[in-house]
Amino acid sequence: xxxxxxxLSLMAPGMDSPTGFLDGERLVAHAMGGIDGRTLTNSEDxxxxxxxxxxxxxxxxxxxTSDGGVAAVHDWERYFRDTLGRGIAxxxxxxxxxxxxxxxxxxxxxxxxxxAGGIVGxxxxxxxxxxxxxxxxxxxxxxARALRQLAAEADASPFPGVPERIVPQIPDPETYRMFxxxxxxxxxxxxxxxxKAANEEVLRFVRQAPKIRxxxxxxxxxxxxxxxxxxxxxxxxxxxxxxxxxxxAELRETGVDGIYTDFLAPGAGG
Numbered sequence: 205x206x207x208x209x210x211x212l213s214l215m216a217p218g219m220d221s222p223t224g225f226l227d228g229e230r231l232v233a234h235a236m237g238g239i240d241g242r243t244l245t246n247s248e249d250x251x252x253x254x255x256x257x258x259x260x261x262x263x264x265x266x267x268x269t270s271d272g273g274v275a276a277v278h279d280w281e282r283y284f285r286d287t288l289g290r291g292i293a294x295x296x297x298x299x300x301x302x303x304x305x306x307x308x309x310x311x312x313x314x315x316x317x318x319x320a321g322g323i324v325g326x327x328x329x330x331x332x333x334x335x336x337x338x339x340x341x342x343x344x345x346x347x348a349r350a351l352r353q354l355a356a357e358a359d360a361s362p363f364p365g366v367p368e369r370i371v372p373q374i375p376d377p378e379t380y381r382m383f384x385x386x387x388x389x390x391x392x393x394x395x396x397x398x399x400k401a402a403n404e405e406v407l408r409f410v411r412q413a414p415k416i417r418x419x420x421x422x423x424x425x426x427x428x429x430x431x432x433x434x435x436x437x438x439x440x441x442x443x444x445x446x447x448x449x450x451x452x453a454e455l456r457e458t459g460v461d462g463i464y465t466d467f468l469a470p471g472a473g474g
Contacts (some may be wrong), residue, residue: 225371225391225417226261226440230462231470232336233259234445235278238466239315245286246276247315251326255333258470263336263373264323266350273303274353276318278340286312324357327366336393337372344379348386355387373420375399377409380416389415396421397444403430410439420444420464423455431459 235244237254246265254262265278277283280300287309301309303319311317318326327333337354339347351372358367367387373395374380380392394416396406410416418440431441444464446452452463 229261232261232263232464234464234466243466244278245311245315247311248318249315260332261334265338265340267340269303270300271302274320274350275306320354320357328363334369344382348382391417393418411437428458
């Protein structure tokens with residue numbers, strides 16, 4: 205019974221103001237959430253399926269196409285393997301495709317792909333949704349190019365409040381400063397999955413950068429002390445990627461605010 209209560213607390217949809225930052229939100233749909241047992245599609249179909257399940261916070265992976273467009277792609281090797289077949293993936297050596305080629309090729313041969321315009325369109329049609337951006341290209345310059353395009357699309361939207369519902373993830377202070385110089389956003393999430401920064405460095409950075417509203421980390425970096433110190437600094441703590449209800453409950457017991465997940469649904473019990 206205790207485990208069930210913890211899981212219900214972790215998976216309950218947010219009851220606070222929809223304008224608050226992660227108010228009451230325990231779950232973020234990882235790469236737009238899983239669909240048909242598949243992960244990392246970053247597709248419109250995955251968004252639609254998981255929105256229907258109750259998700260309102262979504263993470264999406266972004267990479268640049270060969271001609272500088274923005275594509276919702278986790279990595280090009282997976283894209284080629286799932287969409288065009290393993291042999292083609294090996295032949296292309298995970299090089300990006302053009303914007304038009306990406307738009308015209310369903311992800312996995314089945315799901316609708318998303319570019320910058322498609323991503324902003326989701327926000328326009330769903331005013332209760334927030335999107336967390338994870339720029340996957342290496343280096344601040346490539347990430348900045350993707351952000352510029354998405355910010356331009358969002359700022360051009362005739363719908364009010366679209367840019368304010370975009371939350372960039374940043375891996376380091378350099379990227380944070382660059383993003384702020386391009387287009388300041390109200391909030392950011394510091395992500396630690398590729399970071400070698402010590403806990404003390406992370407704490408110092410979030411204390412100096414009040415726009416860092418949350419820290420997302422892999423489970424191996426979680427400790428009750430680190431979580432407690434982050435929360436004392438006014439920062440929410442999220443863990444990725446968690447699909448095991450028992451693990452989700454254990455993390456909640458350490459003080460973690462929520463998780464990124466492919467398959468755990470809001471409101472589900474365990």
